[in-house]
Amino acid sequence: GCGSFLGGNAAGKSCAFPFLYNKQMHHTCTSNRESSGHLWCSTTRNYEVDKKWTYCSTPDYDRPFHGKPCVFPFIDKKFKFHTCTNLAEARGKFWCSSTDNYDRDHQWSYCPA
Numbered sequence: 403g404c405g406s407f408l409g410g411n412a413a414g415k416s417c418a419f420p421f422l423y424n425k426q427m428h429h430t431c432t433s434n435r436e437s438s439g440h441l442w443c444s445t446t447r448n449y450e451v452d453k454k455w456t457y458c459s460t461p462d463y464d465r466p467f468h469g470k471p472c473v474f475p476f477i478d479k480k481f482k483f484h485t486c487t488n489l490a491e492a493r494g495k496f497w498c499s500s501t502d503n504y505d506r507d508h509q510w511s512y513c514p515a
Contacts, residue, residue: 410442410456417443417458422450431458472498472513477505486513 420427421444431441446452475482476499478489486496500509 410445410454412445412454412456415445415454415456417456418445418447419443421446422448425450471500472511473500473502474498476501477503479505 417431420429422428423432423444428443431443433441441458442455443458444452445454445456449455472486475484477483478487478499483498486498488494488496491497496513497510498513499507500511501507504510
């Protein structure tokens with residue numbers, strides 16, 4: 403998955419939200435310049451000028467369901483889940499792990515409503 407994929411010309415720097423790219427302000431990581439679909443972000447407020455970027459390597463941002471399939475059962479905090487869960491999700495949205503072990507991989511998607 404893209405979660406552990408590091409790279410970019412400012413790898414290790416954190417995302418600067420919101421950032422200007424393609425004449426739009428982005429408040430989350432985006433994949434729209436990457437044919438591979440890897441999520442990336444600008445590490446400065448203005449990507450157009452600075453062209454500094456990094457792949458997003460953590461799930462610490464709010465990302466919508468983006469077609470990553472759920473894997474059941476999956477492990478979260480040592481519990482085994484056989485369905486989507488909204489446990490410990492701040493807004494009560496249902497989510498699932500994209501691998502069999504969320505504790506290890508931290509790959510996830512919101513479940514389609």
